[in-house]
Amino acid sequence: MAYPASDAFSLEERFEAVYRREQPRLVRLAFLITGSNGVAEELVHDAFTAAYRRWRRIDDPAGYLYRAVVNRSRSFLRRRRLEAKHRPHRPDVVLPPEIDEVWEALQRLPSRRRTALVLRYYADLTVAEIASYMGARPGTVRSLIHRGHQSLREELGE
Amino acid sequence: MNDLDTRIRDTLARVAQTASATSRLDELTARRPRRVPALALAAVAVVAIAITPILLLGGESPRAPSGVGTGPIDIDPSWLVAEQEDVDAILAATAESLPEGLQGPGSSTRPPLASETAWCVVGLPERPWQAVMLPIALDVAVTEGALVEACAMRAAEVAADTDPPTEYTVCRAAYMDRTPLRALDDMTLPELVVVRGDTSSPGPSFPLVVARAADCSTEPFADLLPGMIVSQGVDYDQMSQGKDLEIAVLGASLRNCLSVDEARALAGAAHEELGPEWLLVDAPSFVTSMEDRFGGPVDESTGREDCHGPRFEFTLGFVAQPSLIPWVPSEQSTVSTLSPDQVEG
Numbered sequence: 001m002a003y004p005a006s007d008a009f010s011l012e013e014r015f016e017a018v019y020r021r022e023q024p025r026l027v028r029l030a031f032l033i034t035g036s037n038g039v040a041e042e043l044v045h046d047a048f049t050a051a052y053r054r055w056r057r058i059d060d061p062a063g064y065l066y067r068a069v070v071n072r073s074r075s076f077l078r079r080r081r082l083e084a085k086h087r088p089h090r091p092d093v094v095l096p097p098e099i100d101e102v103w104e105a106l107q108r109l110p111s112r113r114r115t116a117l118v119l120r121y122y123a124d125l126t127v128a129e130i131a132s133y134m135g136a137r138p139g140t141v142r143s144l145i146h147r148g149h150q151s152l153r154e155e156l157g158e
Numbered sequence: 159m160n161d162l163d164t165r166i167r168d169t170l171a172r173v174a175q176t177a178s179a180t181s182r183l184d185e186l187t188a189r190r191p192r193r194v195p196a197l198a199l200a201a202v203a204v205v206a207i208a209i210t211p212i213l214l215l216g217g218e219s220p221r222a223p224s225g226v227g228t229g230p231i232d233i234d235p236s237w238l239v240a241e242q243e244d245v246d247a248i249l250a251a252t253a254e255s256l257p258e259g260l261q262g263p264g265s266s267t268r269p270p271l272a273s274e275t276a277w278c279v280v281g282l283p284e285r286p287w288q289a290v291m292l293p294i295a296l297d298v299a300v301t302e303g304a305l306v307e308a309c310a311m312r313a314a315e316v317a318a319d320t321d322p323p324t325e326y327t328v329c330r331a332a333y334m335d336r337t338p339l340r341a342l343d344d345m346t347l348p349e350l351v352v353v354r355g356d357t358s359s360p361g362p363s364f365p366l367v368v369a370r371a372a373d374c375s376t377e378p379f380a381d382l383l384p385g386m387i388v389s390q391g392v393d394y395d396q397m398s399q400g401k402d403l404e405i406a407v408l409g410a411s412l413r414n415c416l417s418v419d420e421a422r423a424l425a426g427a428a429h430e431e432l433g434p435e436w437l438l439v440d441a442p443s444f445v446t447s448m449e450d451r452f453g454g455p456v457d458e459s460t461g462r463e464d465c466h467g468p469r470f471e472f473t474l475g476f477v478a479q480p481s482l483i484p485w486v487p488s489e490q491s492t493v494s495t496l497s498p499d500q501v502e503g
Binding site: 012015016019020023024027028029031032037040041044045048049050052067071072075100102103106117118121122132133134136149152153156158 | 165169183
């Protein structure tokens, strides 16, 4: 998605437009992947901070930000797993109050499967787009979604 | 759409609504002088109107933009600067990848970076030349002193029942240009690999420490290192730069789950940093992921992610190549340039 690059708008004005439009959506996306609202806000802020520094050179701001947020969310999950290996277990993810069994089952999925499902069913992306965001092949994405489905069916007893 | 699809979609939509997103736009833009607010507001409004039909049908629809990945990939410039965080990430990832019971970070069991490895060619009276690998610690700069010290230790081990060498000469080594890069496609590890490289230039080369030799000459160990040209003039600054860059790039790859395109862009940026005399290999067969290596989708429960990073291969002719490797260091094999029976240690 390319935002209009009209000379009538300064770079900063375009940045603000993108921020106002995408930031809430990106926070929700990161929240669904990481399970933490606070972490999601920080990850998105970091992504915008990085994007702001080189805004002039980014051709596809929204695409850049979505990929950055997906990658940062996955990196966060990976770090958390690393930390969990070396430190006493202490849950640091604040779960939303309206937890239902599907959400709980989603939370238990491996992060790649969960990320693929969130991008598919929340962000409503195509397999090709998910593959682009996750740096994976379309076949891998299909497999992740399929396996995510399988895991959820087993968890939910369907 | 089946029932499970609907449940997933509804659940995600409902949970997403519980997220709050506090705007911190001012933190980002406060450093720059602002234009007339009215103009900015007007611009925002116009842009928002312009993008609405393209982006979304509803104001709260989460539909992400399409067409991602078709343009050039930007990388964070800080990814090219080695920081303590990078070292920490490498050590932490190493600790995670080590089998249970083995020693942790900093131990000899840690897979070395390409820039942490040099070769020590030992000549002993009445014995054939022997080549042994020199591990160079992550936090040790590449200097002549460090290389000689490491080689002396290994040479003493090799010498065993005889006097170890007392003379050491640090040389640069490069392979002759006689094998096309496609040879890399079929490479299995470890084996002798000869890659294209400009042996006449003072540029990219890896250090080779020759024990018990007063000068840099290929002749004494030509049989041991076929195809290799040994000469004087190791550029330690260049080696240190390469090492710093490798640490930075690997650290960035570990701290950020890079896509294939991002890893490729990072390799290109690293190549620019190093200079044109460094060989940049972009062999499609090197574009691998954990999925490819394991013959199918990798279950994350194994601890592996579909993340990528550029690989440095100093021993192959000093290459910053966008061949993609999994982020798990245990999979980050350094290609040996010597066959097993030629290498000790």
